[in-house]
Structure formats: C-alpha cells, structure tokens
Amino acid sequence: MRVLSPKVERVGSFTAQVGESAIWDEGALLWVDIPDRKVLRTRPESGTTESWDFPEMAGFVQPADDGSWLVGQHDTILKFDPASGDKSIFARLESAPSGNRTNDTCCDRQGRLWVGTMPLPQTGLSPVGSLFVVGGDGAADRIASGLTIPNGIAFSPDGLTVHWADTPVTPHQVWRARYDVGTGRPLDRETFAVLPEGRPDGATVDAAGCYWVAAVRGSRLLRFTPEGRLDLTVELPVSRPSKIAFGGSDLKTIFVTSISDGLTPDEKAAEPLAGALLALDLGMEGLPATRFATGR
Numbered sequence: 001m002r003v004l005s006p007k008v009e010r011v012g013s014f015t016a017q018v019g020e021s022a023i024w025d026e027g028a029l030l031w032v033d034i035p036d037r038k039v040l041r042t043r044p045e046s047g048t049t050e051s052w053d054f055p056e057m058a059g060f061v062q063p064a065d066d067g068s069w070l071v072g073q074h075d076t077i078l079k080f081d082p083a084s085g086d087k088s089i090f091a092r093l094e095s096a097p098s099g100n101r102t103n104d105t106c107c108d109r110q111g112r113l114w115v116g117t118m119p120l121p122q123t124g125l126s127p128v129g130s131l132f133v134v135g136g137d138g139a140a141d142r143i144a145s146g147l148t149i150p151n152g153i154a155f156s157p158d159g160l161t162v163h164w165a166d167t168p169v170t171p172h173q174v175w176r177a178r179y180d181v182g183t184g185r186p187l188d189r190e191t192f193a194v195l196p197e198g199r200p201d202g203a204t205v206d207a208a209g210c211y212w213v214a215a216v217r218g219s220r221l222l223r224f225t226p227e228g229r230l231d232l233t234v235e236l237p238v239s240r241p242s243k244i245a246f247g248g249s250d251l252k253t254i255f256v257t258s259i260s261d262g263l264t265p266d267e268k269a270a271e272p273l274a275g276a277l278l279a280l281d282l283g284m285e286g287l288p289a290t291r292f293a294t295g296r
Helices: 265-270
Strands: 002-004 009-011 019-025 028-033 038-043 048-053 061-063 069-072 076-080 087-092 100-107 113-119 129-134 140-147 150-155 161-166 173-180 185-194 199-205 211-216 220-224 230-235 241-247 253-258 277-281
Touching: 019 061, 019 100, 019 199, 028 061, 028 241, 069 100, 100 129, 100 150, 113 140, 113 150, 113 161, 129 150, 140 185, 161 199, 173 199, 185 211, 220 241
Parallel strands: 002 230, 019 241, 150 199, 199 241
Antiparallel strands: 009 277, 019 028, 019 253, 028 038, 038 048, 061 069, 069 076, 076 087, 100 113, 113 129, 129 140, 150 161, 161 173, 173 185, 199 211, 211 220, 211 241, 220 230, 241 253, 253 277
16 A cells, blocks of 8 residues: 655635535636635636635535536535526425535436535534435435535446445445446445545545545545555645545646634644645546436
8 A cells, every 4th residue: 555745735815614515627626615605616727716605515516417516405405507606496305404515426327416415514513415316307305314524425437337435424434335326326335445444524436446535634635446455645734624536637636625714823843734625646647527418
C-alpha cells in the first residue's frame, strides 16, 4: 500500500463551513456550503467563485441533462436554472416536515439520482435518515431507512455495483451491492471495505474502477481496488475532507471539498486550508460525471 503526500493547491478564495457535493461540470467545479445555504461554482483557471443562496440547507448540487441543476433542501429537491435564477420544486422526499435534510448524492449510469437524508443539527443524531432513488419524473422511491448519515455513494464504471456507507453508525465501513439497473435497487449488500483511519464521507470511482473515499477526521483520501483492498493513501493538510471529484480537461485533477465548522480556534490556526476547495494531480484519471436524466 502506497502513502503519498502530494502538492495540494487551494482553488479560489471561498472558505466553506461544510464544503460538500463536488462535481465537475462544463469546465467548472460545482459544490455547496451546506449550513450557509449556498451553491457554488468555481472555475479553476481564474479562481473565481459564483454563489447562489437557497432557502434551506443546501445538501447537494447535481447537474441535469437539460442544463438545470438539482439542489437538495430539507424534504424537497429544487430544480434551479443558474442562468435565470429560477427555482421550483422538482421532487418531494417526505410528505410532511421530517426534521431531516438531504446529504450525499450520486447519479447511477442511467441518470437516476441516489440521495441520502440525515437529521438536522438541532434534532441530534438518530437513525431517521433514508436513501431514495429519484427518477426523471420527480418520483422518489425510498430504498433504505434507519440510517443516520448516508454517505460514500458511488457506482462502478459499468454501473452494476453501488457503494455507500453510514458515517457514524458503521464509522469505518463501506458497503457494496449488486445493482439492478432495471429497478434502481441494490441487491445482496455486503461489506466492501474497512477504513483504517477516519470515517467515510463523500466518494467517487476512477476510470480503473477503484473506489476513492474522503476519510473525514482522518486527514486523507483512501483508494480501494474493486476487490476492496486498500492500495493508496493520500495525506492532506485538512483533517476533515468531505467529498472527491475528478475534473479538469483530462479528468486527472482531483478536487476535494473540506470542512471548517466545528474546529477549535487552535485547530483552525493549524489548518488554514480547512473549508477550502483543494486540488491535486496524481496522474490518475477519473470518469465523467453522469448528469441527471430529466424525463426518464
């Protein structure tokens, strides 16, 4: 198993409380600051960051094939036009206020949205979160419940395997399951990997089929082979990396969001990059992000 300590650069000047949901789209990195209720678009070449405010905590941003973005709120998903600023409800995850908010998300290879929900901060951590699959018509199908912080959602290159985790309940474990592409449901869940450091947060899969996960509170990224063997550790200058995305013109730049919220003043002084969008290049190639398929 290799351990790397690469050069890590800050991209742009924005510092997030909870940076999350990194995804590469049309030459820019989309991401969110969850408690600040912002969706962000950072262009690495110029370092400029645009931001849009939302009425509730912004759990995720996901580009769609019609040019719109889906933005996670508490019990709903908004459809957002970044050109006009128009917002409308696209999907309802709960019929009444649940005390939850949206969190990690990923599209399967068919363009359906997998999205997790978790308790709002004021309600405390309890197993009231769920996993949903949302289709192009906005219908939400609950596929798992009794979760606390669903995370680490990522699909294999062929789309036949799905990975996910529950960060505090199984703090070092990632699951995988066979994926029924016809129904959008996981089958035969099993343990895929156990993290030696940190807890599983946001994840992605590279062109070789390896699973990358941000080890929050572990100051590193971890890469597991398709068989679940840890083969690479990448050390970072932040203790709470939160999400990984491959981007750039060759999909070889690794972008990492991070968290500054909850750090003590001494910890913030020791981690000046906490909350920043980071970039590093290890010469490894990612996969193009799958856009949400509207009308499917």
